[in-house]
Amino acid sequence: MIAYIKAISYYLPPNKLTNAELSVLFPEWGIEKIANKIGVDTRHIAADNEFASDMAIAAAQKLFAEHNISPADINFILYCTQSPDYFLPTTACIIQDKLGIPVKAGALDFNLGCSGYVYGLALAKGLIAAGIATNILLLTSETYSKFIHPKDKGNRTIFGDAAAATLISTNGFAAIGHFELGTDGKGAENLIVKQGAIRHPEKSADTIHDGYGNEQSPGNLHMDGPEIFAFTSTEVPVLITEILKKNGVSKADIGQFILHQANRYMLEHLRKKMDIAPENFYIYMADVGNTVSSSVPIALYEAMKEKQTGPQAKWLLAGFGVGYSWAGTVIAFI
Missing domain, CATH: 3.40.47.10 (Thiolase/Chalcone synthase)
Known part of the structure; x- marks a missing residue:
């Protein structure tokens, strides 16, 4: 059975960190130098009391609202993060409850970084091909800002926090190869x-x-x-x-x-x-x-x-x- 990407939405935390703010902290890095070398003008940073699961839930809620998707239609959650809420329980289980997704849905976390989204598509395609699920909610969410030393100018200029939600299904706008x-x-x-x-x-x-x-x-x-x-x-x-x-x-x-x-x-x-x-x-x-x-x-x-x-x-x-x-x-x- 062919697996398709059916819908995508994403969430950015309201707090922003601009190049102007970074150049004050690190005067040797001017605004234009950061923009030209890194290619970033602004990054969104999770608040102290905002965590990766909160952002994933917000991205999923945007997906449901923007694409007229019902949580009741989801029968599997794949959650990719390297900043989980706890060692245990599985954060995907917490997300299932907070989003009101049926208890008959499967849910799991997987720990990957920059390759995580494409790995998630591969997992989702496998679940559909095996007849295990038909509507899979793939969530990616990361708060690397919480891992970065405040005086680490290199990483602070590069990374921003965000979450994305994708519905992979048996129909959609693009077939996954x-x-x-x-x-x-x-x-x-x-x-x-x-x-x-x-x-x-x-x-x-x-x-x-x-x-x-x-x-x-x-x-x-x-x-x-x-x-x-x-x-x-x-x-x-x-x-x-x-x-x-x-x-x-x-x-x-x-x-x-x-x-x-x-x-x-x-x-x-x-x-x-x-x-x-x-x-x-x-x-x-x-x-x-x-x-x-x-x-x-x-x-x-x-x-x-x-x-x-x-x-x-x-x-x-x-x-x-x-x-x-x-x-x-x-x-x-x-």
């Missing part, structure tokens, strides 16, 4: 929050200077930018080639390439390396930042407002990052 997935856990240390979970439960107050003017501690988000860039530069072009091959299409057949919105510099590097025309390579991060697992659905939502999506148009979706983990597919509009 074949997937290419990959994992390389050797890169785990290069993008990590080392303390606070079971292996290292106690958070240290020790401050680490990373050599690039950023302060971090082992309980905060650590990202080795050069290593992440090297991984991305090597693996993503191979990923794109394999996605095209698995779906039996060429680069010329793809109307829009929508990749994880890491930062503008990295995206432009990838675009040029893969020889993709700017008009076929969609970037949407200036007003939201890098929203981790929500970056692909947010960009997809905005691209559909701007670009042609006639019958048989094909777009490529790809996510990559923390893990290391990567994933991609092609969607075909009907």
Whole structure:
């Protein structure tokens, strides 16, 4: 059975962090420098008492309202986050109750970052193909801002908080194609929050200077930018080639390439390396930042407002990052 994307909505927390505010905190980083290098002008930041599940619920409620969807029609919840409410219970179970989704619905969390949305599409497609579910609510929600050291200018300029909600069903506006997935856990240390979970439960107050003017501690988000860039530069072009091959299409057949919105510099590097025309390579991060697992659905939502999506148009979706983990597919509009 074919699985389709039927509807998408997303939620941004009201609080904003602008380049002007960051340039006051970090005078060596001017407003234009941040905008030109990172490609972000504004990021939305979750309030102290606002958590990833709250944002996921808000995104789902927007989806229901904007697309006239009833919670009663949902029979599975897939919730992607790396900032769950608790170690247990499963946050998807809490979300089911708060959204009024039937108790006969399945629900599970999965922990992935920048590849999470595409992995979620793969899981949803498998549930539909197996006859397990017919209307799957895929939620991605992340509050990386709560992991970032206040003096870590690099990560504070990049990341924003957001949530997205997607309905995957047996009918919809775009058929989900074949997937290419990959994992390389050797890169785990290069993008990590080392303390606070079971292996290292106690958070240290020790401050680490990373050599690039950023302060971090082992309980905060650590990202080795050069290593992440090297991984991305090597693996993503191979990923794109394999996605095209698995779906039996060429680069010329793809109307829009929508990749994880890491930062503008990295995206432009990838675009040029893969020889993709700017008009076929969609970037949407200036007003939201890098929203981790929500970056692909947010960009997809905005691209559909701007670009042609006639019958048989094909777009490529790809996510990559923390893990290391990567994933991609092609969607075909009907």
